């Protein structure tokens with residue numbers, strides 16, 4: 001175990017010698033200085049917990065030394081050694097927060113008790129600090145837990161709201177079915193059944209989306225050629241766009257290189273955003289023709305995908321709430337989880353999504369992904385991923 005350190009300051013060598021022996025006997029590591037200036041130098045070097053100093057010394061006296069030591073490290077305990085008739089000085093030293101004073105000639109027992117008290121004070125103070133820190137940590141954890149609980153409440157509220165919407169749709173379908181059966185109206189039965197199937201498909205998609213987000217999983221990182229990746233995405237989306245009479249344009253910079261991603265996840269993030277683009281076009285009645293442009297380009301250490309549509313565009317409120325879970329302006333047609341999850345995926349790749357949109361004119365989503373990440377960033381989720389809603 002490390003010995004407790006004491007700095008002994010006295011201008012008389014004989015006194016230092018005698019006291020050094022007693023202190024060493026008590027088990028302390030003793031350092032000496034013969035005046036105030038020297039004491040300060042030794043103090044800075046060895047950082048003793050306790051300073052034991054004569055009160056009367058030439059040049060810098062004990063009281064001045066006490067003040068300087070307390071100024072440098074207020075946690076140091078300083079015990080003063082006083083002569084007979086130095087009572088007023090001794091009392092003055094207490095005002096400057098000396099721990100104690102002992103009078104000459106020194107009684108070893110008195111010295112031992114004074115030093116024990118000084119070290120006890122240090123231990124008590126350390127314990128108090130530990131308790132305070134613990135308490136602060138507990139308070140912090142409690143606050144975090146509370147905010148997790150309240151966002152959990154918010155999440156459950158939003159899920160319930162979304163499911164309620166879908167159930168209303170389901171009710172509508174069942175009503176059509178019921179009255180179709182009563183009237184033996186085949187067309188109505190068929191229509192009702194279609195609605196029921198659609199609503200069930202939506203509920204399934206929503207639950208799968210929630211499960212997707214709720215599960216912790218590691219990404220499977222692989223090096224991918226950005227151009228063939230963009231091609232695969234286009235291959236999925238082009239027929240979907242065309243079926244809605246939307247032109248689909250590829251704007252690929254052929255010189256893009258490779259990047260390291262979990263291709264499955266980034267693929268689904270881009271599809272989400274492209275599906276929104278298709279929706280934005282079909283919901284727009286103001287233009288004769290619609291188009292979606294998928295671009296890919298490289299800028300230094302990033303691959304960027306641009307997804308443009310000339311659909312309905314967004315007002316500022318929509319733009320603000322875009323990534324909020326369950327925010328959707330598509331009534332029963334959307335669950336509002338698409339962009340929330342896409343955003344999480346891009347965040348996990350330490351990338352970003354930038355949105356520019358003008359109501360009535362169209363929207364441009366830019367997804368920027370670093371071409372490579374340090375190993376540590378791949379393993380660790382970004383900060384705000386750690387907290388589950």
Ligand SMILES: Nc1ncnc2c1ncn2[C@@H]1O[C@H](COP(=O)(O)OP(=O)(O)OP(=O)(O)O)[C@@H](O)[C@H]1O
Pocket residue numbers: 272276277280309311312313314318322323327328329330333334335336337338339340363
């Ligand atoms: N390209 C776009 N043009 C206009 N509005 C958009 C566009 N992309 C997203 N939005 C708006 O953002 C909202 C949230 O999109 P998000 O993909 O998260 O949910 P959603 O498409 O409504 O439902 P789903 O969970 O089925 O994807 C949309 O409802 C829509 O209002």
Ligand SMILES: [Mg+2]
Pocket residue numbers: 272275276334338339
């Ligand atoms: Mg969507």
